[in-house]
Amino acid sequence: MTTRAVKSTNHERRLHPLPVRIMHWINALAIFIMVGSGWKIYDDDVILGWLHFPDSLVIGKWAQYGLQWHFFGMWIFVLNGIAYLTYGIATGRFRKKLFPISIRELLTTVSDALRFKLGHDDLTHYNAVQKILYLGVMTVGILIVISGLALWKPVQFSELANLFGSFQTIRVVHFLCMAAIVGFLVVHISLALLVPQSLVAMVNGGPTVDDGAPPEVNPTH
Amino acid sequence: MLRTPTPSFFRPRKAVDQRVLTQNRTLVHDINRRNVLRGAISLGALSMLTGCDVSEDNSVQKVLRTVSAWNDRVQETIFRPNHLAPTYSVAEVVKPPRFNAYYDIEDVKPIDGGTWTLGLAGRIENKQPWTAQQIYALPEQEIIIKHICVEGWDYVGQWSGPNLRDFLQRVGADLTAKYVYFICNDDYTESIDMATALHPQTILATKYAGDRLADPFGYPMRLRTSTKLGYKNAKWIRAIEVTNDFRETFWSKQGFNWFAGI
Numbered sequence: 001m002t003t004r005a006v007k008s009t010n011h012e013r014r015l016h017p018l019p020v021r022i023m024h025w026i027n028a029l030a031i032f033i034m035v036g037s038g039w040k041i042y043d044d045d046v047i048l049g050w051l052h053f054p055d056s057l058v059i060g061k062w063a064q065y066g067l068q069w070h071f072f073g074m075w076i077f078v079l080n081g082i083a084y085l086t087y088g089i090a091t092g093r094f095r096k097k098l099f100p101i102s103i104r105e106l107l108t109t110v111s112d113a114l115r116f117k118l119g120h121d122d123l124t125h126y127n128a129v130q131k132i133l134y135l136g137v138m139t140v141g142i143l144i145v146i147s148g149l150a151l152w153k154p155v156q157f158s159e160l161a162n163l164f165g166s167f168q169t170i171r172v173v174h175f176l177c178m179a180a181i182v183g184f185l186v187v188h189i190s191l192a193l194l195v196p197q198s199l200v201a202m203v204n205g206g207p208t209v210d211d212g213a214p215p216e217v218n219p220t221h
Numbered sequence: 222m223l224r225t226p227t228p229s230f231f232r233p234r235k236a237v238d239q240r241v242l243t244q245n246r247t248l249v250h251d252i253n254r255r256n257v258l259r260g261a262i263s264l265g266a267l268s269m270l271t272g273c274d275v276s277e278d279n280s281v282q283k284v285l286r287t288v289s290a291w292n293d294r295v296q297e298t299i300f301r302p303n304h305l306a307p308t309y310s311v312a313e314v315v316k317p318p319r320f321n322a323y324y325d326i327e328d329v330k331p332i333d334g335g336t337w338t339l340g341l342a343g344r345i346e347n348k349q350p351w352t353a354q355q356i357y358a359l360p361e362q363e364i365i366i367k368h369i370c371v372e373g374w375d376y377v378g379q380w381s382g383p384n385l386r387d388f389l390q391r392v393g394a395d396l397t398a399k400y401v402y403f404i405c406n407d408d409y410t411e412s413i414d415m416a417t418a419l420h421p422q423t424i425l426a427t428k429y430a431g432d433r434l435a436d437p438f439g440y441p442m443r444l445r446t447s448t449k450l451g452y453k454n455a456k457w458i459r460a461i462e463v464t465n466d467f468r469e470t471f472w473s474k475q476g477f478n479w480f481a482g483i
Contacts (some may be wrong), residue, residue, distance in 0.1 A: 043374035064476035067277035068285040155306040155483045167375050
């Protein structure tokens with residue numbers, strides 16, 4: 001028996017288990033395809049008069065290629081997303097990593113960050129801002145799929161489409177979700193580059209963590 | 222809505238410029254050799270670096286079109302044959318309708334309604350051609366529905382004309398056949414699945430907002446269905462064929478999704 005196998009029976013795992021790493025990078029690829037091709041589709045009928053994505057940044061030279069990539073990438077994004085959410089809920093990873101969120105910690109982290117004090121000594125612990133950002137981007141990820149479904153099938157799923165209002169409203173919601181994801185990515189990628197060991201951890205799994213007992217058990221519960 | 226300078230299926234297509242690819246061949250090879258970019262990421266990244274588009278690469282197109290064909294089947298499965306699209310009030314109708322074609326409105330070649338006939342072919346019992354007068358004498362159905370373009374814009378239009386299901390029954394068409402195929406005066410072809418052809422909101426439109434269709438919008442007869450994207454609604458129809466054979470159509474040949482349901 002190898003050392004790692006022994007460790008795993010003792011509930012010692014990597015910070016990012018293999019399934020999480022695989023799903024993370026599949027998701028990265030899917031988002032790359034969806035955003036690039038989505039920009040191409042957007043350009044054919046812009047929502048904001050001043051915003052037009054340059055041809056050099058979009059995926060697909062012609063409208064049909066942008067559409068082909070988008071309706072190809074959607075399967076990767078949705079199937080991988082479902083797998084990720086199921087995994088996160090079923091294994092308790094979300095509960096352990098993202099909860100509880102303390103308001104006091106949130107305020108401290110924000111004020112620290114504004115003074116450029118970025119605590120990153122412990123990769124295994126997410127601070128309150130990280131927790132909120134990860135939960136937020138997951139919510140946006142779900143909303144972008146729902147609005148996308150309503151955009152794709154406003155008649156077949158007219159009940160869903162009606163929840164948003166008009167067809168153009170759905171487009172705006174879908175667009176704002178994209179903007180939120182891209183905004184998240186700017187922060188996410190910048191910080192990953194500032195703290196390279198976090199990037200390495202998403203490749204090799206990072207430090208081992210004791211998975212046996214949930215951290216910070218609140219005795220009053 | 223602003224017209225953008227990017228390539229669009231609304232404007233006439235020009236041949237794709239391959240020079241960038243040729244000029245940057247060394248760069249492309251260099252990147253490949255260093256194996257910096259792998260898999261599908263490299264596809265998008267290369268298109269950014271060189272301005273060329275790997276989407277046009279044969280093997281990439283094969284994958285993308287296979288997925289598009291799979292999406293056709295998915296759309297066929299989720300199609301609700303009797304689910305009606307939202308309808309709107311007369312006050313919301315946009316006049317005139319918005320023009321769309323693969324060429325500009327000035328290039329529309331008007332049809333002489335006096336000599337025009339509608340040809341019928343395929344799995345239809347009575348293939349006698351129809352004159353415009355005969356078509357106009359049929360009972361009319363009016364629908365006020367949204368036209369949604371694949372580009373993202375939409376408008377409310379008020380269309381009337383014979384219901385397609387009624388018309389197909391009248392000429393003895395095989396309603397169990399798979400496709401209804403439209404051949405148009407401007408060499409445009411479009412086809413729809415039979416379920417869509419039989420949908421209650423699918424008509425052969427001859428009028429817009431109560432008036433005879435104007436030339437740019439399909440006079441003397443066009444298709445209007447509430448369950449497809451704009452480009453499926455063939456204008457200036459000159460023949461209808463009911464068939465079990467799938468044939469690529471004007472836009473699907475160029476890589477647009479064939480089913481194009483909404």
